[in-house]
Amino acid sequence: MERIVIRGGTPLRGEVAASGAKNAALPIMAASLLAEGPCRLANVPGLRDVRTMTALLESLGVRVVRGPGENLVLDASEATGYRAAYDLVRTMRASVLVLGPLLARFGEAQVSLPGGCAIGARPINLHLKGLDKLGAEITIEEGYVCARSRRLQGARIYLDLPSVTGTMNLMMAASLARGSSLIENAACEPEVAELGTVLGAMGARIEGAGTDHIQIEGVERLGPVDHSVMPDRIETGTFLVAGAVTRGDVTVRGCRPKHLEAVIEKLIEAGADLRIDDDAVRILGPDKLRAADVKTGGYPAFATDMQAQFMASMAIAEGTSVIAETIFENRFMHVAELRRMGADIRVQGNSAVVRGVKGLSGAPVMATDLRASASLILGGLAAEGQTTVSRIYHIDRGYEQIENKLSALGARIWREKDPGSL
Ligand code: UD1
Numbered sequence: 001m002e003r004i005v006i007r008g009g010t011p012l013r014g015e016v017a018a019s020g021a022k023n024a025a026l027p028i029m030a031a032s033l034l035a036e037g038p039c040r041l042a043n044v045p046g047l048r049d050v051r052t053m054t055a056l057l058e059s060l061g062v063r064v065v066r067g068p069g070e071n072l073v074l075d076a077s078e079a080t081g082y083r084a085a086y087d088l089v090r091t092m093r094a095s096v097l098v099l100g101p102l103l104a105r106f107g108e109a110q111v112s113l114p115g116g117c118a119i120g121a122r123p124i125n126l127h128l129k130g131l132d133k134l135g136a137e138i139t140i141e142e143g144y145v146c147a148r149s150r151r152l153q154g155a156r157i158y159l160d161l162p163s164v165t166g167t168m169n170l171m172m173a174a175s176l177a178r179g180s181s182l183i184e185n186a187a188c189e190p191e192v193a194e195l196g197t198v199l200g201a202m203g204a205r206i207e208g209a210g211t212d213h214i215q216i217e218g219v220e221r222l223g224p225v226d227h228s229v230m231p232d233r234i235e236t237g238t239f240l241v242a243g244a245v246t247r248g249d250v251t252v253r254g255c256r257p258k259h260l261e262a263v264i265e266k267l268i269e270a271g272a273d274l275r276i277d278d279d280a281v282r283i284l285g286p287d288k289l290r291a292a293d294v295k296t297g298g299y300p301a302f303a304t305d306m307q308a309q310f311m312a313s314m315a316i317a318e319g320t321s322v323i324a325e326t327i328f329e330n331r332f333m334h335v336a337e338l339r340r341m342g343a344d345i346r347v348q349g350n351s352a353v354v355r356g357v358k359g360l361s362g363a364p365v366m367a368t369d370l371r372a373s374a375s376l377i378l379g380g381l382a383a384e385g386q387t388t389v390s391r392i393y394h395i396d397r398g399y400e401q402i403e404n405k406l407s408a409l410g411a412r413i414w415r416e417k418d419p420g421s422l
Pocket of ligand 1: 191
C-alpha cells in the first residue's frame with residue numbers, strides 16, 4: 001500500500017487545471033450500454049473508479065478502447081452480458097448505474113447489491129421502486145438484484161428522496177420505455193443535467209434534467225454519441241480550500257464556477273477573496289479564516305462531497321462553526337483523524353461543532369473514504385510539520401494525480417510505499 005506524505009505550512013501559488021468529473025463520467029459510461037454503436041468520450045479523468053467502471057462494462061461485453069490523453073471509446077454493439085458481479089460492485093457503489101441501462105436494453109439485469117460503506121447504509125430502494133413503477137419484475141436472489149421486463153412502460157415516479165444515481169438510473173431506463181415518464185422530486189445536480197444532455201444527443205427525448213421534474217418520452221433505440229465530460233466541481237472546490245487553508249493564491253482553470261456557488265459563498269464568508277470568471281476561479285486565502293456554518297443538501301445547496309474538505313478549513317478558523325450533514329448519516333469519519341492533528345471538533349448527532357484552533361500539527365492519519373482523504377490532505381497542507389496519510393487508495397478513486405497537481409502549486413507532498421502496510 002502507498003501513503004501520501006505532506007510537509008505543511010507552504011502557501012500554494014499558481015494555476016491548476018480541473019479534471020473531468022468522476023460523477024459525470026461514470027453515468028455517461030454506463031449510458032453507453034444503451035447505444036447501438038461506439039460512444040466517444042473526451043476529458044475522462046484517469047481515476048480508479050473509471051477503471052472499475054471500464055472493467056465492469058468489459059465484463060458485460062462492451063468494447064472499451066482508451067484513446068490518447070483523456071479519451072475513451074465504448075462500444076456496446078455486441079454486449080450481451082447482464083450480470084454485474086459482486087467483486088466489481090463492492091469496490092464501487094456507482095456500479096449500480098448499469099442496472100437501468102441493462103434492463104432497458106436487454107430486458108434483464110442482475111446487479112450485486114452494493115452493501116454498506118464507510119459513510120452510511122446507502123440503500124438502493126428508490127432505484128428499485130422506480131424500476132418497479134416502469135414495469136420491471138424485481139427479486140433479490142443470493143445478494144443480487146434481478147430485474148426483468150419485456151419492454152419497460154413509461155410511468156410517473158415520485159422519488160421520496162432526490163437520489164442522484166437513482167434519478168440517473170431511472171432516466172436511462174425510461175429513455176427506452178414505451179410511452180412517457182415523469183420523474184418528480186428528481187435530483188438537480190449538474191451531473192444529472194449533463195447525463196440528460198448526453199442521452200438527448202443519443203436520441204432520447206428528455207426535458208427538465210437538472211430540475212426536480214424530468215419528463216421523458218421513450219424511444220425505440222438510442223445511437224452513439226461524442227461528448228466531452230464536464231469539469232469536476234468537487235475537485236475544483238478542494239483546490240479552492242487548499243488555497244484558503246495555506247494563505248495561498250490559487251487559480252483553478254477549466255472549471256465551471258456556477259456549479260460551485262454554495263462553496264464559493266462560504267469561502268467568501270470565511271474571509272477568502274475570490275475572483276470569478278466563466279471558466280476559472282482564483283482564491284486568495286486570508287491571513288486568518290473566520291468561522292462559517294454549513295448545512296449540506298442536494299444541489300444547489302452545499303454539496304456533502306465538500307463537507308469534509310470545508311471542515312479542514314474551519315478547524316483553523318477564528319471562532320466556532322457548526323457543520324450539519326443532512327445527506328449521509330455517518331459522514332464524519334475524518335473528525336477523529338483531524339483531531340489527531342490538533343483540531344477541536346465535537347460531533348453531536350448529524351452536526352459537528354468545530355472550534356477553530358491556532359494551527360494544526362502534522363500527524364500520521366488514516367483515510368477512511370474518498371472525501372475524508374481529501375480533508376486530511378488539506379489538514380496536512382495547513383499543518384506545521386509532517387503528516388502522513390495512509391490508505392491513500394481511497395483518494396485515487398476520485399482525484400487525478402492529486403499530489404502532482406498540489407506539488408505543481410508549491411506544496412511539499414509526495415507519495416511513497418507505506419512501510420506500515422503488509
Ligand atoms: C451520489 C454521488 C456521491 C454524492 C451523493 C450525494 C455519484 C456516483 N455519487 O451518490 O458522490 O455524495 O450523490 O450528493 O454520483 N437513498 C435512499 N435510497 C436510495 C438511494 C438513496 O435512501 O435508493 C438515500 C441515501 O442513503 C442518502 C441520500 O438518499 O442518504 C442521497 O443519496 P444519493 O443521492 O442516492 O447518493 P448516490 O447517488 O449514491
